[in-house]
Structure formats: structure tokens, C-alpha cells
Amino acid sequence: MKRKSFIETSFPVKEISEISAKEKNIRHGHISTLHIWWARRPLASSRATNYAALIPSTENIEEWNSIRHFIIELAKWENSLNSNIINKAREDILKEYGKPPRVLDPFSGGGSIPLEALRLGCEVHAVEYNPVAVLILKCTLEYPQKYGRPKELKEDWSLLKTTIKNPLLEDVKKWGEWVLEESKKEIGRFYPKDDDGSIPVGYIWARTIACQNLSCNAEIPLMRQFWLAKKNNKKVSLYPYVEGREVKFKIVGDGYEKMPAGFEPERGTVSRAVAVCPVCGGTVDDSTTRKLFQQGKAGQRMVAVVLHHPDEKGKTYRIATARDMEVFRQAEKYLEEKREKLMEEWGIDPVPDEELPPKETLGFRVQRYGMLKWGDLFNSRQKLALITFSEKVRQAYQKMIEEGYGQDYAKAVVSYLAIGINRLATYLAVLTRWRSDVLSFERAFDRQALPMVWDYGEVNPFSDARGCWDLEPMLEAIDHSSRINSAPTPQSSATSQENGGDDNENS
Ligand SMILES: [Zn+2]
Known part of the structure; x- marks a missing residue:
């Protein structure tokens, strides 16, 4: 481009900032629901800057105004799949370059900039150094565009053709359910229902x-505090009391025993x-x-159970019992057995025994409490759940191959299931908290750091509540990315650029 690009002369900073800020509340279809990533750029600003950098500036004030107005419209989330607007942007860029311009993002991270360049019809090259980011990028910029297109199926036995709208989406859904069912068959018994049919949420x-x-x-x-529910219309709390030399708990508040006067939860x-x-x-x-934690002299006690009854609204609470602990110990015992079995099968310890990064890396602050290895971030039942789900994902791949799926395609499908495990791991950790204001568990890393959590929540992966094995948000993100009608993005290793280009399989 000989002329100055639009972004060199002007950019609607205020408007794009406002649109970008709104994006945080978008849940359906947004790539942020696929996988957590640090400082993922908003799609709105990525789209707007890509476009403004690729089209020329103008000295005609009317034209300038209309471009500026168009950039604001283009950036809006609700226009992400609006073909009139997206096609106009693509044509403007094509007019300038004669063919799709090449866009290289050398630090692609969460994938916003390359995804938006892809949306604008560019030839996109995404490079990343971190393997987790590479997986996210493949699931955002490559697999949906490669495998998420409508596919016609011709049955041998009939002349009718059926069209599958999005085979990738269908298979991730199907195999995600398979993984859930198989896991439930094996370890569902470690999250038993109450006698009245209430399901433990956690x-x-x-x-x-x-x-x-x-x-x-x-x-x-x-315990940092004792609130279980702190809503305007419902206040429930744990109440500690001393019996002999032992600290015990009961539940007080709306629907339970009266909250004692003067008690400050x-x-x-x-x-x-x-x-x-x-x-x-x-x-x-x-x-x-801290010293007690480092010396292994700290313990843990199950205090309460959060429940949900399928026929009733809302959540209920009860104090944990000896039976709850007994089930936990059974899970602990089964973990030992399964860990040994998988160690033999996989040739590595299925519970990650690698050391955590040095203290304060990415907000990791738990090392000073004696949590030094990745495996230390999970209690026994959480470890059991995570290695069981992982085993089922591996088995899903084997089954797909046996059923005649292509290797690359099966790999794409299990990549999403693996992302499902990552999501589960952020909820099934000893750094997950119960939030009494929203009445659900908050994943570790939600504040993009791993601080110590004294009173942690253990989510039941088989409940229907937040934190369970739920691929729905991911399916919406796959659907969205699949609708971006462009060629899949070649990705290359950040350490060997010369192997890039079309060499997708080795990156
Ligand atoms: Zn004391």
C-alpha cells in the first residue's frame, strides 16, 4: 500500500473501547468460552484495528466519516456474522491488495487478532510458543474452518442424501456425551445422591x-468466612460452635435454625x-x-454439602456426615488402584508430578503452603475424576479410529474434549471457591492467579450445576468459528518458522 493506512491517520478509539468493554459479558459463541487465556484481546478491537490497518486513509471528509462509521459498525459483536457488513469489509481489503493480504501474528496467544483477520478474508499465519495456546489456536482457526462445514452423506441403501450441518460440532457433542456417560458409569458412585433424591452440587x-x-x-x-448464601432474599450461614475441645458446625439462617444474635458470618x-x-x-x-502447611502438618475437613433437588428450585445445604467422608475415603482407595493401573498402561504417572512454576509466576502463590507439584492442586476425589475423564477421552479416540474416522479428524474431535478436561480441572481443584453471592463455585484462575484458598469447594462433575462436565459453551464457540467462511489457518512452530506454511500436522 503506497498511501497511508486509515489507522495511521485516525481511529475511533472511544467507540471501539466501549464496544470492546461490553464484550466481557458475551457468553454465547465467543471464543473466550472455549478456553481461558491471559489477556486475550477483545474481538471488537482486533477486528477494527485489522481493518483500519488494511484500508487506505482518505482526505475527503465525507469518505473519512463514512469509513469511521463503518469501522464502528464492523466492530460490534452482533455484526460478527452479518454477511453484508463482513463482505463489504472483505471487498474493501481485496480492492486495495488485489488478493487476500498476508497477515502474520507472531504472538497469537488467545487467537483474537488472527481470527478477526481470518474473518476479513486475509491469508492468516498464526505463530505461538506456548503449547496450550497452540491447541487453542488449532481449535479456533483451523479445525472449525476445516471440519465444521456442511457435509452431504449419501446412504448406500437409499437415494436420499442427508446433510449434516456441522459434522465437527456433532461429533464433539456425541463423543463428549460418551465420555461423560462412561466416566459416570465408573466413578458416579463416589458422588451419591441423598436419600430424598437431592444431588450434591459440591x-x-x-x-x-x-x-x-x-x-x-x-x-x-x-475459614475465610461462614456465608453459604448471601442474597437479599436468602441468608444462610455455617455457624461454628465448640463442643468439648472440638469445633463443630451447624447451618443457620433462612429455612434453617435461627441465626444467633450478634453472629457475624x-x-x-x-x-x-x-x-x-x-x-x-x-x-x-x-x-x-505457612510453616505448618510446608511441614505437611495441615489437614482438611469436609464441612458442608451443597445440594440441588431435581424437582425443586434453588440449592440447599447440610453439614457433611461420616457417610460423606466414608464415600470420599472409598474414592481415595479407588484412586490408588486406578493410578497404578494407568501408570502401567500409559508409562507415566497419570497424576501430574511435575513441579509448579517458581513462586509468583503468573500469580502462583500456593507454593508457600507446600503445594509444589501440579498434582497438589487437587484432592483425591478430584484426581480420580480428572484421570478418569482423561482416560475416557483417550478411549474415545481409539473408538473413533476403530469406527473408521480419519486420524486427523479424530484428533480434532479429541482436542476439544481435552479442552473440556482443562475446563474441568479449573473447577475440580483445591483452589476453587464457593461463592455465596451467586450460589455457585468459582473456578481457580478466575482472577488469573492462583492464591491460597482456605475453604475450598469440590464440584461434582456429574451434577448439572456450574463446573460440571459441560461442553455447551464450547459447542457454541465451534459453531461461531465454523461460520467464518475462510480457509483454515496454517500454524507454525515459533521455534522453527521454516517448517510453517502448509505443514499443519507437525506444528
Ligand atoms: Zn486453641
Whole structure:
């Protein structure tokens, strides 16, 4: 381009910023629902900057105004698949270059910039260094465009042709359900229903340390606060009380025993690693608390169960019982057995034994509590669930091959299932919290960091609540990306650019 590009002379910064900020609330079809990524650029600003960088500027004020107006319309999420607008943008770019211009994103990350260049009809090359990002990019820029197109099926036995709208989407759905069913058959028994048919949504645990007052030595359940439900129309809390030298709990609030006067649920037993003993009132300072964790002297106690009854609205709570703990121990025992079996089969420990990155990398702050390996981020039942789901995903691939699926296609399908496991892992971790304001579990990494969580939530992957095995948001993202009518994006290794180009399989 000989002339200056539009972006060199002007850009509707304020308007595009506003549209970009709104994007955070978009859930359906947005690539952010595919996989978490750090600092993923908004699609609106990516689309607008791509376009403004590719079209020429003008000195005609009317033309300038109309381009500016068009950029604002183009950036809007609701116009993402509007063929009139997208096609006009493509034509403008094509007019300037005569053929699709080549766009290289050397640090593609979450894939926003290359996806938007692809939408604008460019020849896109996406490069990344991080293998997780590469997987995200393949699932955003390559597989949907390659395998997400309508496919005609001709049955041998009839003259009728049937069209599958999106074979990739159908297969991810089908095999995702298969993985769920097979996992449930094997380990569903470790998340039993209550006698009244209520399904556990999850379990709330408290880390514990011993009171350092030698004459007390009580077990202190570490809880940041005691709220279970803190809504305008419903307030429910755990209430700690002391019996003998033991800290016990009951549930108080709306629908339960009356909340005792003067009780302040937001005042827990721990704040910034300083713990207060409910039995003797003594405190444990932060460095002692950390030391106890590092020395393996901290424990954990299941405190409460969050339930949902299929015939009723809302969630209910009860105190965890000996039976709940017994089931957990059975899961723990089964984990040992399964871990051994898979170790033999896979040749590696199925529970990740690699070390966590150094302290403070990407907000990892749990190392000072003795969590040093990836496997330490999960309790026994969570480990069991994650390795079982992983095993089923591997089996799904084998089954697809046996059923005659092409190898590359089967690999595409299981890539999405693997992303499903990643999603599950952010919910099935000892750093997941129960949120009393929204009444659901919040995944670890939600604040893009891994701080210590004293009272963590353990999600039931087979419930219908947030955090369970649910591929629906991903299916919508596949659907959206599949509708971007462009050639799949070649990707290349960041360390060997010369192997790029069409060599998709080795990247
Ligand atoms: Zn004490």
C-alpha cells in the first residue's frame, strides 16, 4: 500500500473501547468460552484495528466519516456474522491488495487478532510458543474452518442424501456425551445422591491446623468466612460452635435454625494466614501457619454439602456426615488402584508430578503452603475424576479410529474434549471457591492467579450445576468459528518458522 493506512491517520478509539468493554459479558459463541487465556484481546478491537490497518486513509471528509462509521459498525459483536457488513469489509481489503493480504501474528496467544483477520478474508499465519495456546489456536482457526462445514452423506441403501450441518460440532457433542456417560458409569458412585433424591452440587472443605497453644491443641478449621448464601432474599450461614475441645458446625439462617444474635458470618477463623482458635481464642501467626502447611502438618475437613433437588428450585445445604467422608475415603482407595493401573498402561504417572512454576509466576502463590507439584492442586476425589475423564477421552479416540474416522479428524474431535478436561480441572481443584453471592463455585484462575484458598469447594462433575462436565459453551464457540467462511489457518512452530506454511500436522 503506497498511501497511508486509515489507522495511521485516525481511529475511533472511544467507540471501539466501549464496544470492546461490553464484550466481557458475551457468553454465547465467543471464543473466550472455549478456553481461558491471559489477556486475550477483545474481538471488537482486533477486528477494527485489522481493518483500519488494511484500508487506505482518505482526505475527503465525507469518505473519512463514512469509513469511521463503518469501522464502528464492523466492530460490534452482533455484526460478527452479518454477511453484508463482513463482505463489504472483505471487498474493501481485496480492492486495495488485489488478493487476500498476508497477515502474520507472531504472538497469537488467545487467537483474537488472527481470527478477526481470518474473518476479513486475509491469508492468516498464526505463530505461538506456548503449547496450550497452540491447541487453542488449532481449535479456533483451523479445525472449525476445516471440519465444521456442511457435509452431504449419501446412504448406500437409499437415494436420499442427508446433510449434516456441522459434522465437527456433532461429533464433539456425541463423543463428549460418551465420555461423560462412561466416566459416570465408573466413578458416579463416589458422588451419591441423598436419600430424598437431592444431588450434591459440591462439597465445602476447610483446611485445618492445630492450635499452637499447647494446653489447647484443638483442630482449627480455617475459614475465610461462614456465608453459604448471601442474597437479599436468602441468608444462610455455617455457624461454628465448640463442643468439648472440638469445633463443630451447624447451618443457620433462612429455612434453617435461627441465626444467633450478634453472629457475624463474614468474620472467619483466618485472614492473611493469621488463624484464630475458636476454642481458646489464641492466634497462630502467618509464618507459623505457612510453616505448618510446608511441614505437611495441615489437614482438611469436609464441612458442608451443597445440594440441588431435581424437582425443586434453588440449592440447599447440610453439614457433611461420616457417610460423606466414608464415600470420599472409598474414592481415595479407588484412586490408588486406578493410578497404578494407568501408570502401567500409559508409562507415566497419570497424576501430574511435575513441579509448579517458581513462586509468583503468573500469580502462583500456593507454593508457600507446600503445594509444589501440579498434582497438589487437587484432592483425591478430584484426581480420580480428572484421570478418569482423561482416560475416557483417550478411549474415545481409539473408538473413533476403530469406527473408521480419519486420524486427523479424530484428533480434532479429541482436542476439544481435552479442552473440556482443562475446563474441568479449573473447577475440580483445591483452589476453587464457593461463592455465596451467586450460589455457585468459582473456578481457580478466575482472577488469573492462583492464591491460597482456605475453604475450598469440590464440584461434582456429574451434577448439572456450574463446573460440571459441560461442553455447551464450547459447542457454541465451534459453531461461531465454523461460520467464518475462510480457509483454515496454517500454524507454525515459533521455534522453527521454516517448517510453517502448509505443514499443519507437525506444528
Ligand atoms: Zn486453641
